[in-house]
Amino acid sequence: MSVVTKTASREDAPLADRYRIRHDAGPRGARWWTEVGWRHLVGIVMVVICVVPLLYVISASLNPSGTFTGSNRLFSEVGWNNYAELFESRYWQWFVNSFVIATTTAIGTVLMGGAAAYAFSRFRFSGRRAALTTLLLVQMFPQMLAVVAVFLVLLTIGDVIPVLGTNSTLALIAVYLGGALGVNTFLMYGFFNTVPREIDEAAKIDGAGHAQIFWTIILRLVSPILAVVGLLSFIGTFGEFIIAKTVLQSPDRLTLAVGLYQWASDERNAPWGLFSAGAVLAAVPVVVLFLFLQKYIVGGLTSGSVKG
Structure with missing residues (x-):
């Protein structure tokens, strides 16, 4: 955000001397967390909630052992046997x-x-x-x-x-x-x-x-x-x-x-x-x-x- 402030009261002064432009990069510190940061945190949490189960199911479908317990380590074993059996x-x-x-x-x-x-x-x-x-x-x-x-x-x-x-x-x-x-x-x-x-x-x-x-x-x-x-x-x-x-x-x-x-x-x-x-x-x-x-x-x- 840019803020324009008046620095001189003389009307005959040059325009550049009468006004000064101050650039604000946005909220910082605690203010940034209260206004913007928490939204990023919620977004990351929702992405993890949506993506992790999907990755787990895909990993289980590629696991030749055919069990969920063997899929705790994602993509530890990869094979197309399950798709072929369909x-x-x-x-x-x-x-x-x-x-x-x-x-x-x-x-x-x-x-x-x-x-x-x-x-x-x-x-x-x-x-x-x-x-x-x-x-x-x-x-x-x-x-x-x-x-x-x-x-x-x-x-x-x-x-x-x-x-x-x-x-x-x-x-x-x-x-x-x-x-x-x-x-x-x-x-x-x-x-x-x-x-x-x-x-x-x-x-x-x-x-x-x-x-x-x-x-x-x-x-x-x-x-x-x-x-x-x-x-x-x-x-x-x-x-x-x-x-x-x-x-x-x-x-x-x-x-x-x-x-x-x-x-x-x-x-x-x-x-x-x-x-x-x-x-x-x-x-x-x-x-x-x-x-x-x-x-x-x-x-x-x-x-x-x-x-x-």
Whole structure:
């Protein structure tokens, strides 16, 4: 910081003699710790908390002994045996199952939530405000509370429509879509309201219908919130365990979270090296998707939905 102080009172004195510039390098000593230093300390602690477990899991995945106790010394032994053994297990089948379920759920959530949010934002109909309030109240209760009810409903539906019964991937996707529709609709509804209605009116004057406005104009303007909703839906579904464990039973239809749990359920004989290798590879799709959608997420948080 630079401070300008007046050193001479004579107005006829040269400008350089009347004012003096004092450069301040910033707070020092105890003041620096109270204003800036503690932030660096907190940042270092948080980096250590986040990075150390990650390094430990990577070290365990590269440890040929396949135990956590042998990984106390990070990267003391390095080998690719655990990753090679994944090809001899059901891991990649579970991986594909999780990826298909998470991708389908994310796309369905974005499309269904976007259509519902557009209807609530642009149309005026009886019961609109009550429906929005109901969506908000229903989402106050976690989906985990309805696990037993969901299982019983799927048992009943399975007697009539087997494809929507228990041990069905389609049924699991339907459960995920139903649970995520309310909160995402309410989230996107607020973002849709930031899009000026004059855009809709101008499109209607040009002869566009509601479907054309929604698919060709509105969805492009609200792409940041669509990216956020799709990313959160994919992450939440890809790593979900309780509902998938309840609905799916066949080993060939299990998701990645349920399959890895089966490996780690035996505390004494669990293949921890194999488990760690699978956990490391399971994080790759989430990281890649986050990096791909990062520019849309940042744009949605900083610029809003309309630029101009």
